[in-house]
Amino acid sequence: MSKASTAFNVNRVKRQLEVWLGKDNVSAAEVDKICYSRDAWPLRLIRLGRLVLEYQPDLIVWPQTVEQVQKIVRLANQERIPLIPVSGAGGVAGGTLAVTGGIAVDLKKMNRVLEFDEHSLTVTVEPGILGQELEEYLEIRGYTSGHFPSSIFSSALGGFAATRSAGVLSSKYGKIEDMITGLEVVLPTGDLLRTKAVPRSSMGPDLKQLFIGSEGTYGIITELTLRVMPLPQATKFASFLFPDLTSGISAVKQIFRHDLKPALIRLYDENETRFVLGRFKSPPEGACVLNLMYSATKPLVQLENRMITKICKNTGSEDLGPGPSKHWWENRFDLYYPSSLNMGPGMLYDVLDVAASFANLEKMYWAMREAIEATGVSTMSHFSHFYPDGGNIYVIFIGHAGEPEAVETKYNEVWQVGLEAANQAGGTLSHQHGVGLLKADWMPIEHGASGFALLQAIKSYLDPNNILNPGKLGLGTAPVKQQKGGR
Ligand SMILES: Cc1cc2nc3c(=O)[nH]c(=O)nc-3n(C[C@H](O)[C@H](O)[C@H](O)COP(=O)(O)OP(=O)(O)OC[C@H]3O[C@@H](n4cnc5c(N)ncnc54)[C@H](O)[C@@H]3O)c2cc1C
Structure with a gap:
């Protein structure tokens, strides 16, 4: 074909x-x-x-x-x-x-807000509106999309839907597929398909989900209706330093088991903890920091703060106060705009974004780290999207390989061994970044022969x-x- x-x-x-x-x-x-x-x-x-x-x-x-x-x-x-x-x-x-x-x-020239329905709390937009443009439109009216990927200034709603993206506050607001209630799509024949913008339906399979994540291969998304939320009344930051990754993950599990959903929940491995805590503290070997942000009504923020502080302290962590988390939130775009990842000749870098159930998550982390570092590059990782049953891992790798051909060979090797390790540990090979060309060869492995x-x-x-x-x-x-x- x-x-x-x-x-x-x-x-x-x-x-x-x-x-x-x-x-x-x-x-x-x-x-x-x-x-x-x-x-x-x-x-x-x-x-x-x-x-x-x-x-x-x-x-x-x-x-x-x-x-x-x-x-x-x-x-x-x-x-x-x-x-x-x-x-x-x-x-x-x-x-x-x-x-x-x-x-x-x-x-990008199809970037209008077509309708804001304050009764239903939904907004209907064209696909070229940037995430930040939509957020500004909503915030001046007292609402938020809740979708805050780090690419909010450079990516648009059509792309978010087409790649099944996830924003950094996904624990509270959900991922893009949870937010979209209706879609309009131009099919490859030129015909128009519209799904009804309704809260839910059981009239057979959910057709909009066929196009969410299809990366422009099944149709062109020309209109989206999304849920929005009132802006939160209160926000509070917190950070805790755990002696190791196991205790950090254990605290996160407890948080979800107590029916708590902080807006931001990011656990860093020992390597990224040193990077994140640089200006605040020199962490002991193996220590992992958990950054949290509570965003809700005032009583709910107070309750979340009280209960999560107790859980984290009972799991052996040190309370670092709001500083590290607040600092991350306020400076989170510095790395990207302008990009500081243009590292110069001979360097290679990228991010593997995978996810697994709690039963496999830590095993997958260690397997990937070991396999990737064995190729001679360095890693640092964080877990930035959690669910009651598991979470993602964002494995950043950085290395130097010299000649251009060697850079590409090394780059491909890192992806090969990293995704092999994730697959063997039972994880999905992409949590939020999608497939594109980069992971195209992995689709039959992810979905199996019949699925693909x-x-x-x-x-x-x-x-x-x-x-x-x-x-x-x-x-x-x-x-x-x-x-x-x-x-
Ligand atoms: C600095 C930075 C930070 C990032 N942080 C995050 C993050 O926090 N979370 C996250 O999930 N991702 C993140 N990403 C990845 C990226 O933002 C997402 O993949 C995003 O969803 C892509 O949107 P876009 O508008 O840029 O899409 P594009 O790059 O334009 O397109 C992506 C794919 O979707 C298809 N497509 C685009 N528009 C349509 C349409 N209207 N109809 C059908 N198909 C279409 C394209 O053909 C392509 O296959 C980040 C990227 C960068 C550069």
Whole structure:
């Protein structure tokens, strides 16, 4: 199944698109093609830093209405042209890269709030609105989306939905799939699918969940309705230092077993604890810090604070007061904007984002750490999303390998051994960052042969000409490693 290709008449298609969208909303400029050949996938950024030109679309378009998106999709389907949906281009897995050329459909000009329903506490938006733009719209009205990924300034609602993203306050507010009540999607035929924006339904399978996480391979999301919440009345920070990871995880389990859901709950391993506590304290060897933020009504914040302090003290921790947690919250974007991860020649870095049940979580942490550090790179990790039954691990790796080829070999080796260890420990291979090109080869391993065949069958049914984001999620093309540019 690999029917769409770059063998199309770019000039003729460009002229047609200019008629529909206006000249300003269609580009074949080299500079635009280079800009759209990257997202925030570290390996692509490392390669671009060496001026490796690859994964370029032939055209970039900026539609402003759903009707324009439908026209683009119908034309592409008729002419077998690959289409790559783009919202913020802040994905970290290569999801917006043009594996086989085609048209990048940037939805950033579809960034309006269409309706704010204060009775139902829902907001309906177009896909190109940045997370921060939506948050500002809501906050001046006394509400919050509750969705605070660290990419809130650079990623948009369509991308959040397409990658099943999770914000840093997910314990309280949920992940994007918990927030979305309704979707509008342009299917690969150009037809429109709308799911009803309702609190819940048992009319068969939930169709919106088919598109949440489909990374632009099943349809282009053109409208979303989301739950919102009133801004919290009160906020309080707390930090506790545990003698080791086991006692930290044990406290987190107790917190959930007492039916408590602090907005922020981040447990750092010993390596990242040294980094996080740097300005506050020199922690003893093996110690792990837990940062918390309570955000709710005043009585609930007081209750959470009292009960969680007791749980943490009973689990052998030292109360560090609000300082470390508050400092993290107030400075959490410093690392990203501007990016301090541009580390220079010879360096490699990235993050593995995995998740497992409590039964496997600590085992998975140690297995991954051991496997990754055995390749010669350093790691530091945190657990930033917890559930009553388990949590995620965010394993950051940083290393130096010298020559460009060695950097890429080492980078691929780290991912290979890291994900192998996570898989063997019973974890999922992505908690929040999605698949893109980076994890495409792992999809059959994650879902098993039958599960992956079903995802492929859905793709073939919806998109028989394979025009939508070919190669992403490992769907619709030959294995990614054989594609132009490889990984
Ligand atoms: C500094 C930084 C911090 C981050 N922190 C977090 C975090 O805290 N939590 C988290 O979950 N992620 C995080 N990420 C990852 C990233 O923000 C998410 O993957 C995000 O959901 C991507 O949104 P985007 O708008 O940038 O999507 P894009 O990069 O534009 O697209 C991502 C994928 O979705 C598809 N897509 C985009 N729009 C649509 C649409 N309208 N319809 C169909 N498909 C579409 C694209 O084709 C692509 O496959 C971070 C990234 C960075 C760079």
